[in-house]
Amino acid sequence: MRDTIPRPRDAGADASEPDPLLLLAPLRIEARALRRGLRGLPDPPAVIRTGYGTTRAVQQAGRLSHDPFGQLMIMGVGGGLSTDLSPGDLVAGTEVGVVTCTSAPILAGELRRAGLPVRTGRITTVDHLVRRAERAKLAADGWLVADMESAPLAAAAAGRPVAVIRAVSDTPHHPLAGIVSGGLAALRSLRAAAPVAQRWAAACGTRQVLLAGPRSFCAGVERAIEIVERVLERQGQPVYVRKQIVHNTRVVGDLESRGAVFVDELDQVPDGATVVFSAHGVSPVVREEAARRGLAVIDATCPLVSKVHAEARRFAADGYTVALIGHAGHEEVEGTLGEAPDSTVLVQTAADVAALRPRDGERVAFLMQTTLSVDEAAEVAGALRERFPAVRAPGSDDICYATTNRQAAVRAVAAESDLVLVAGSANSSNSVRLVETCERAGTPAHLIDGASDIQLGWLAGVSTIGLTAGASAPPAVVEEIISALSGLGPLAVTEKVTTTESIRFGLPKEVRQ
Numbered sequence: 001m002r003d004t005i006p007r008p009r010d011a012g013a014d015a016s017e018p019d020p021l022l023l024l025a026p027l028r029i030e031a032r033a034l035r036r037g038l039r040g041l042p043d044p045p046a047v048i049r050t051g052y053g054t055t056r057a058v059q060q061a062g063r064l065s066h067d068p069f070g071q072l073m074i075m076g077v078g079g080g081l082s083t084d085l086s087p088g089d090l091v092a093g094t095e096v097g098v099v100t101c102t103s104a105p106i107l108a109g110e111l112r113r114a115g116l117p118v119r120t121g122r123i124t125t126v127d128h129l130v131r132r133a134e135r136a137k138l139a140a141d142g143w144l145v146a147d148m149e150s151a152p153l154a155a156a157a158a159g160r161p162v163a164v165i166r167a168v169s170d171t172p173h174h175p176l177a178g179i180v181s182g183g184l185a186a187l188r189s190l191r192a193a194a195p196v197a198q199r200w201a202a203a204c205g206t207r208q209v210l211l212a213g214p215r216s217f218c219a220g221v222e223r224a225i226e227i228v229e230r231v232l233e234r235q236g237q238p239v240y241v242r243k244q245i246v247h248n249t250r251v252v253g254d255l256e257s258r259g260a261v262f263v264d265e266l267d268q269v270p271d272g273a274t275v276v277f278s279a280h281g282v283s284p285v286v287r288e289e290a291a292r293r294g295l296a297v298i299d300a301t302c303p304l305v306s307k308v309h310a311e312a313r314r315f316a317a318d319g320y321t322v323a324l325i326g327h328a329g330h331e332e333v334e335g336t337l338g339e340a341p342d343s344t345v346l347v348q349t350a351a352d353v354a355a356l357r358p359r360d361g362e363r364v365a366f367l368m369q370t371t372l373s374v375d376e377a378a379e380v381a382g383a384l385r386e387r388f389p390a391v392r393a394p395g396s397d398d399i400c401y402a403t404t405n406r407q408a409a410v411r412a413v414a415a416e417s418d419l420v421l422v423a424g425s426a427n428s429s430n431s432v433r434l435v436e437t438c439e440r441a442g443t444p445a446h447l448i449d450g451a452s453d454i455q456l457g458w459l460a461g462v463s464t465i466g467l468t469a470g471a472s473a474p475p476a477v478v479e480e481i482i483s484a485l486s487g488l489g490p491l492a493v494t495e496k497v498t499t500t501e502s503i504r505f506g507l508p509k510e511v512r513q
C-alpha cells in the first residue's frame with residue numbers, strides 16, 4: 001500500500017524535534033481530501049492511508065504502534081447513527097471503541113470556530129456496512145457514528161494523545177443509497193477540518209495545571225441554586241426566576257432543563273405565580289411591583305449583597321451622598337442604586353470621583369459592588385478619600401470574601417503559569433475580574449465557559465496552565481477542563497491553596513425544611 005510511505009518521521013529527521021503527528025486516513029479519497037486541506041500550510045503532516053476495513057486497520061495499527069510519533073489523529077468518513085445528524089456533519093470522538101479521546105471537546109470547539117458543523121460523541125467500529133435496523137440499535141446503545149477502522153487504529157496510540165474525526169456521509173434519513181451526495185459533503189468537511197488536525201498536534205505536549213484554591217461556587221451562589229432546586233422540588237415546573245439566578249450559562253441551562261423559566265422582567269411572570277429573585281438582588285421598585293401583582297416572592301439575593309443594600313439605605317437616611325463604586329448596567333449595581341436613587345451616584349473611575357457634586361462634601365459615603373477587582377476598587381476609594389477626607393466607608397468590606405479570595409488565589413497561580421484559564425461566563429463580573437487580575441500580573445488569561453472554548457493556539461508552547469473558576473462557575477466545569485487538557489498529553493495537576501472557606505448561608509424560610 002504505497003500511501004503508507006513516508007512514515008511520519010523519516011530516517012534523516014532531526015532527533016531533537018518533537019515526535020510528529022501521525023495523521024491516518026483509511027481510504028484514498030479521504031487521504032486526498034486531507035492533503036488538499038493541508039495544502040499551503042507550513043510543514044503539513046504526512047497523511048498516511050491505512051486501507052479499508054477492520055482487517056487492514058488491525059494490521060496497520062500493529063505496524064504503526066512502534067513508530068516514533070507524538071500523537072495520533074484518525075480522520076475519515078463514517079455512517080451517522082443518530083437521526084439528528086446530517087451528511088457533512090463532523091463528529092469528534094469521545095470514545096472510539098475502547099479508547100477514550102478526552103480532548104474531543106477542545107477539538108470540537110476549534111472545528112466549530114472554523115465554521116464547521118460538529119458534535120462530540122462515541123464512535124464504534126464494525127466489520128461491515130451498517131443497515132437500517134442495526135443503525136437504530138447502535139444509536140440506542142449510545143453510539144453516534146459507525147466506521148470500519150477507527151477503533152483498531154486508535155489503539156495504536158498506546159497512551160499517546162489520540163483523536164478521531166469522522167465526517168458523516170450517510171444517516172438514518174440519508175441512507176447509503178444517497179452516499180454519493182452525502183459522501184461529497186463529508187469529504188468537503190474533512191478537507192476543511194484538516195488544518196485543525198495540525199493545530200491539535202501543535203497543542204499537544206507534557207504539561208502541568210496549577211489549580212487555584214479557592215475557586216468555583218461561593219456560599220451565595222450555592223444558596224441561590226439550592227433555592228431554585230427546592231422550589232422546583234416543591235412546586236414542580238415552571239418556576240419563574242427574574243434574571244439569571246447566577247451569571248453562568250451552565251447553571252442556567254441546567255436549571256432550565258429542569259423547569260426553571262428565566263425572565264428579564266416581572267411582566268413575563270403570570271399573575272399569582274411564584275418568582276425567585278436572583279442572587280444579584282433587586283431594587284425596591286421590583287419588590288413593589290411583585291407585591292402589586294400578587295406574586296409569591298422567594299428572595300435568593302446573596303446576604304452579602306443585601307448587606308450593601310442596607311448600608312445604602314442607612315447612609316441615605318443619614319443625609320449622605322452615597323458613591324457606589326461599581327460597573328454600570330450590572331444587575332447588582334442597578335439593585336443597589338434603586339435603594340436610594342436620589343442619594344446614590346455610580347462612580348466607576350477616579351475621573352468620576354473628580355466629577356462628583358455631592359450635596360455636602362462633609363457627608364459623603366462610599367459603597368462597593370461585591371464582585372469588583374480589589375485593586376481597582378481601592379484606587380477609586382483612594383480618590384474618594386483624597387477628595388473627601390471625611391468620607392465614610394462601609395462598616396466591613398463590600399467586596400465579598402469569595403471575590404477577594406479567588407483573586408488572591410489566582411494571583412498566586414498566575415505568578416507561576418504561562419497562561420491562566422478562568423472558567424466562567426462572559427457576564428460574570430467576578431470571573432471577568434479574575435482574568436483582569438492575571439493580566440495585571442503579566443500572565444495572559446482567557447475566560448472560558450467550558451473546555452470547548454479553549455483555543456488550540458493558546459496552548460502551543462505552554463507548559464504550565466493556571467486554572468481557576470469564578471464564584472458562579474460549577475466545579476464540574478473545572479473537572480471537564482482538566483479532563484480535556486489531559487487528552488493533549490501527560491498532565492500533572494497541583495492545587496495551590498491560599499485560603500480555605502467554610503462560609504454557608506441559611507435558606508429563606510419559604511424553602512427551609
Ligand code: SF4
Pocket residue numbers: 218219220221279302303304305370371400401402403430471
Ligand atoms: S460572589 Fe460574593 S456577593 Fe456574589 S453571591 Fe458569591 S458570596 Fe455573594
